[in-house]
Structures are given as structure tokens and as C-alpha cells.
Amino acid sequence: xxxxxxxxxxxxxALELTARFGVDTNWDSIDGDKLQAEIISLPRDELGRxxxxxxxxxxxxxxxxxxxxxxxRSKPFDPVKFIGRGWEVAEQDERSLALTGIDFSDVRxxxxxxxxxxxxxxxxxxxxxxxMPEIRLDAKIGQALYEEPGQATLRFIYxxxxxxxFELGGTVLRGLGGGRYFLCLGRRDDGSWxxxxxxxxxxxxxxxxxxxxxxxxxxxxx
Numbered sequence: 001x002x003x004x005x006x007x008x009x010x011x012x013x014a015l016e017l018t019a020r021f022g023v024d025t026n027w028d029s030i031d032g033d034k035l036q037a038e039i040i041s042l043p044r045d046e047l048g049r050x051x052x053x054x055x056x057x058x059x060x061x062x063x064x065x066x067x068x069x070x071x072x073r074s075k076p077f078d079p080v081k082f083i084g085r086g087w088e089v090a091e092q093d094e095r096s097l098a099l100t101g102i103d104f105s106d107v108r109x110x111x112x113x114x115x116x117x118x119x120x121x122x123x124x125x126x127x128x129x130x131x132m133p134e135i136r137l138d139a140k141i142g143q144a145l146y147e148e149p150g151q152a153t154l155r156f157i158y159x160x161x162x163x164x165x166f167e168l169g170g171t172v173l174r175g176l177g178g179g180r181y182f183l184c185l186g187r188r189d190d191g192s193w194x195x196x197x198x199x200x201x202x203x204x205x206x207x208x209x210x211x212x213x214x215x216x217x218x219x220x221x222x
Contacts, residue, residue, distance in 0.1 A: 017055070045111050045206055052162050068101040069144055069153050077140035079173055083197065086176035089139075093170035096138040102213065104153055107137070109163055109209035122182065122200035125210070129169045134212035138170035139183040146185060146195050154185065154193045167198055169210035182210075 039047065079087035110132065112125035120128075129136050145154050157163050167182035175181055181197040188194060198208075 042108075043110065044115075045113070045209070046108050050161075068103045069141070069148060070101050071099060071141055071144050073097070073100055073140070077138065077143055077171065079139070082139075082143060082195075083173075088174050090172040090174040090180060092138050092172070093136040095135045096141065096170040096213075099135070099137075099141070099213070102137070102141060104157060104211075105160075107211045107213050108134070109161060109166060110134075110212050111204070111206045111209050113204075113206050119203045119205060122198065122202055122204055123180070125204050125208075126169060126172070126200060129210060129212070132212065134214050136170035137168055137211045137213060139168050139173065141170070142168040142183045142185055142195065146193060151193050154187070155191070158187055163209060165207065166209050166211055169212075172200070173197060 042050075077089070079089060110129065112128040113120060114128075145151070148154070157166075164187040165184065167184040169182060171183060173181045173183060175197070180200040182200065184196040184198050185193050186196055
């Protein structure tokens with residue numbers, strides 16, 4: 001709602017910014033190998049989200065997000081208590097279960113789409129996420145985000161990544177009828193976030209992303 005009065009960027013403005021970026025950037029001061037490995041090699045969706053967030057912040061650097069979100073692993077995610085009777089965990093990314101905290105400034109969001117694809121199913125997305133080296137964040141992390149006082153980290157995700165909906169690909173849930181689902185978090189018009197679940201046989205557009213983490217110092221030894 002807060003962006004409803006914003007004027008649409010014109011084609012001329014977009015071309016002007018693109019030209020100035022190409023001409024005014026001090027390319028001689030940038031490490032080409034690092035540029036290739038950390039920026040050019042990013043999926044187009046992720047790079048676009050980062051560029052968009054950078055421009056929305058007036059091209060000012062974002063140094064870090066809120067304090068690391070603490071995950072209480074002494075209480076595993078309980079789908080019956082969180083969603084309702086008959087729900088269970090079908091599978092999880094065991095690497096994510098070792099995480100006891102997340103700095104979301106280190107997370108990237110992945111759709112699982114390949115170049116030129118418009119729609120894929122959740123099951124296809126899951127298999128592609130599994131083939132990637134990063135950790136798929138699990139449902140307990142989603143619960144911690146949802147229950148965090150003031151939902152500060154979710155606000156950071158929206159403001160700095162431009163993400164208003166995502167699903168936790170590190171946990172596959174099974175519902176009453178045997179269907180497989182991801183736990184999802186979505187932003188409402190009033191700025192608050194709520195949880196949902198999304199059937200894996202359903203279609204996913206490119207904006208149906210999932211958070212991935214390359215590594216973390218906040219991992220338990222258990």
C-alpha cells in the first residue's frame with residue numbers, strides 16, 4: 001500500500017540509469033574474477049532482486065540486516081501444533097536442522113526456474129533446489145521468522161530483497177490426504193506476515209522463491 005502513489009519509472013529514466021552505471025562505475029577498481037564469481041554468475045532473478053533493492057535504497061550500500069535470528073532447536077518444528085491435526089514432516093534438509101541462527105543478509109532467494117521457463121511445479125522446484133549446493137532453510141526457521149517479536153527479520157527481507165512471499169524448501173510436509181507441501185510466509189497489505197502451506201503439485205511462477213544459505217557459523221555440532 002505504501003507504494004501505491006509512486007510514479008512508474010519511464011523508459012528514458014531506466015536507460016539513463018543503465019548508461020550512467022556503465023560509464024560512471026570505476027571498473028578498474030573492481031576485481032574481475034570476484035565480479036564473475038559473486039555477481040555475474042548469480043541467477044538472473046536473484047541479480048534482478050539485488051539491483052532492484054539497491055536502486056530502491058537510493059543506491060546506498062546495505063551493510064547488514066537485523067541481528068541474527070536465533071532458532072531454538074530444543075523444540076523441533078511440530079506441524080500438528082503449528083498447522084493442525086494430521087500433519088507430519090515427510091523429509092528435511094538435515095544441514096538446515098543444525099542451524100541455530102541465521103543472518104538473513106547472507107541468504108539468497110531462488111525460484112528454481114531455468115532460463116525461459118514461466119511455470120514449474122513445486123516437485124520440480126524441490127528437485128532442482130536439492131541439486132544446488134546451498135542449504136535449504138527448514139520450516140522451524142519459518143516458524144521463528146513468523147513468531148519473532150515485531151517480525152523484524154521479515155520486514156528486512158521485504159525492504160532489502162523485495163521479497164513478499166517465500167516458501168521453506170528445507171522441509172516437506174505431508175497433509176491429511178497424503179499431499180506434499182511447503183510451509184510458506186507471505187506479506188499482507190498492512191505489512192504483517194502470515195503463514196500458509198502450498199501443495200507441491202501446484203504451479204510455481206518465478207516469484208515463488210525459497211531462501212538458501214551457502215554456509216553459516218551458527219551451526220550446532222550435534
